[in-house]
Amino acid sequence: MKKLLKIREAAEALGGCVSVTTLLxxxxxxxxxxxxxGARWLIPAWWVDDLGARPDDRNPD
Known part of the structure; x- marks a missing residue:
């Protein structure tokens, strides 16, 4: 995996649960x-991985 992700890539990696606009x-x-x-925002892949690994707080199963 890349070390830095474009905002669209980060949104896709999070399964679409967060919009590109919200991430921006x-x-x-x-x-x-x-x-x-320049005009491009890059998000560290470790942040996306950490966020994706967290349990969903809204659905305490």
Whole structure:
């Protein structure tokens, strides 16, 4: 897996549970670790992996 993912790639890796727009807004607000190169925002793959590994808090099964 790549070390940095484009926002669209991160959204796809999260199974579409988070929209591209939401990820972009969270990057711009500093709520997601990210780096901006030109007009492109990149999200670390470790963050996506960590988020995907967490249990869903809304569905306590």
């Amino acid at each position: 807004r969270q990057c711009q607000d500093g709520n997601i670790p990210s780096v901006r190169i």
